[in-house]
Amino acid sequence: MILTYLADIHTHSIASGHGTSCTISDMAKEAGRKGMKLLGITDHGPGTLASGTSSYFRGLPFCPRKRFGVEVLYGVELNILDIQGHVDLSDELLSNLDYAIISMHGQNYRSGTVKENTLAYQNAMKYPAVKVLGHCDNPAFPVDYDALAYTASRENVIFEINEVSLTPGGYRGDTRANNAEILRCCLKYQLPIVLSSDSHGKEHVGDFTYAAEFVHQTGFPESLILNNQIPRLKVFLQTR
Structure with a gap:
């Protein structure tokens, strides 16, 4: 039996563009309707076309922390820009957000070798706000997962298993082998x-x-899945 999970910390509102018209309140209302307890809003950084501006991210810390009975965290999905691990939001703005996800997107990062892509992720993990590696199962950006996991364990960063990546017919292609690794x-x-x-x-x-x-199906232990361990998840996200 697959459990129902109470937290989702990678979601996007109208501020990410991509054609969605849903506000943060719309997102929280739906989360509450589904019985969720914790929602993370992580709109794309300014490097993504038509996404949130610096002013948008500056204002997020002043938004309500509770909407429709759901606790809301305010983060960002950062774009990795280069092998040095530079990202598209300033240290000042990142320090005021709850957490950051780092991801590679073709419009911002030109994929290199396995070693180069791995190094880009490793360098980006050094930002204190970075807590999650976003959809690094993407075959378009091959990496050394053992090296990433080792660095992540040292930097207090975790991997996500991304629903979009594993949805049949998804635009990232077949990511199952990468997710298994x-x-x-x-x-x-x-x-x-x-x-x-x-x-x-x-x-x-x-x-x-x-x-x-x-x-x-892989037998991965429930004890290492944080979606239903909300106090532990929140402590993890707040540890810099």
Whole structure:
């Protein structure tokens, strides 16, 4: 039996562009309707076309922390820009957000060798706000998962298992082998993971249908999945 999970910390509102018209309140209302307890809003950084500006991220810390009975965290999905691990939001703005996800997107980062891509992630992990490696299962950006997991365990960063990546017919292609390797390495280093919907809009908030099925089929231990361990998840995100 696959559990129902209570937290989703990788979601996007209208501020990320991509055609969605859902506000943060729309997202929280849907999360509350589904019985969720914790929602993380992680709109794309300014490097993404039509996404949130610096002013948007500056204002997020002043937004309500509780909406429709759901606790809301305010973060960002940063774009990795180069092998040096530079990202598209300033240290000042990052320090005032709850956490950051780091991801590679083709419009901002030109994929290199396995060694180069791995180094880019490792360098980006050194920002204190960075807590989650976003969809690094993408075959377009090959990496050394063992090296990433080792660094993540040292830097207090975790992997996500991304619902969009594992949805059949998804635009990232077949990511199952990469996700299996992520889970193997996380188990090796006893590194927790988080299931992420990566929902753009309210429709898929808290939807881990394929991600949860995949993780449980591999026998990955529930004790290392943080979505239902909300106090532990919040402490983890707040540790800099």
